[in-house]
Amino acid sequence: MICDNCRKNEASIHLIQLDSNGEVRKFDLCKDCVKDLAFLSDEEMSGGDFKNSTSILAIDLGFFNDNESFDLFNSLNSADKESRRCQYCNISLSAIKKLGRVGCPRCYEEFKEELNPLIKLIQTGIEHKGKIPLNCNKRLKIEKKIKDLKFMLEEQIIIENFEEAAKLRDKITSLQKKLHYSGKKLKK
């Protein structure tokens, strides 16, 4: 009998659960999965009292189901042969839809057409306005700075503080020049 959880190892522990409605659920699990699901440490697992231990009852069935969904991923991913796949991590589009998770950073590029409308729906727009990594390239930093300044410029125009706005505009043009210049240098 194969373990219900990992679907790999031989099941050696068999649990029968009665819930309040009188429904019976059977689980066949291997030792490794019991350890995972019941949060047992190595010594608790190897200890002699394991057989009579109540700690095995600590298996959280919600947790079990979650783990099931994790292994569901493998079956999901291999199920739909037609669906498009990410070239890098091989996750299929239908698996992403069902899991609500993407597989790797490149998925966001691979499935741009499908994901961007969804992202727009749950977030405000698809433009990052927050901080950027310290070690990203200089160009990105300047571009980000320009974005921030343009945002500030709009704010100043709204409150009709044109003096400040003019200063910001000059800063933006000088940064844009810098960007243009560094772009040329890169091409050479």
Place this chain on the structure above:
Amino acid sequence: MEENISTSQNIKKLKFKYNAEKQQVILNSSINLFRNISGYKFNAVADKTDKEGILNLVLDVKSQISLLDNFNFHYLRDIPRLQRQLLIDQKIILSSTTQKIGSKAVILNSKFVDKNKLTAIIVNEDEHIKIECQMPGNNILNCYKEVLKFEKKLEKKLSFSFNQNLGYLTSNPSLIGTGLKASVVAHMPSMVISTKIVDFIKNLNQVGYGVSSFLGEGNEIIGNLFQISNLITLGKNEESIIEELIAISKNLIEEEERAKEELKTSLSLSIEDSVYRSYGMVKYAKILSFEESLELLSILRFGLDLGIIDEIVKFDFYELINIISDSSIELNYIKNKKASLDEIDFIRACIIREKIFKEYN
């Protein structure tokens, strides 16, 4: 092996210093920052070798960061069951996650120099890295500063997945952009009794903030405790998310105070009754479940603030919540013995009496 011993001792000490006199609307603030390391698949797809690679990478980086000198690296699989449950109850790690514990790790401060904050770095949960900070009370800005300090150090050594348009990338599309989840736990009995809370939650949802149970999403609201956190992470910068949550917290406190004042002027017999009923329950109950305790303590705290009752000490609600969780009782009051649920409930009732009745203090 030594690491193991320090693990269990270390995690036992997860306690905050509290201030019972201060306002008791915002009980707790927390910040979670999610990051993924570039060059690796996300954890939903990653196999064992990928995850081991991430663990080793983080372990290596940890040793290079002096800020993390006082922090210990624990594999989750080495942490005993009870301590692990305590970490779950303290909302440091998730109980249900799609990842197996085999490859998960948590980096915790070993000394707890500062009892007013709890910082942890969790590796290989749903995302590669989660930097977390919790502080009691209304402290969201300080939490963010703390998290940022650690993120900066990590960012110098690690390269995080980043996209110019989408910001920091996460496997869960609802976290991309800033990867920042800020939340506060609010205790709002007056708003619930006056049913104003319904409109308040609706308004919060409209501005992109979600309200869930203190026990985590999908659970029932108990003890008039609400967890409020941002739903939107992309298209706003970090500062505005924090500022908005601070404004919301301020608004929450004001609204709760206003509702309280209104109730004070038109005190009904049924409110007084429920306060004294809870008093009687706490005083004479032999066993109290965690959920029931939260409900009773919430009403007692409300009675104290309203001046209905003065037979009890001005207790700190959040401190008590942390003391009376199952795992905390098992760890601190029942040593190395397997306790039945009734025993735990009995001890819980005793602890509560000890903490709130004047004759014990």
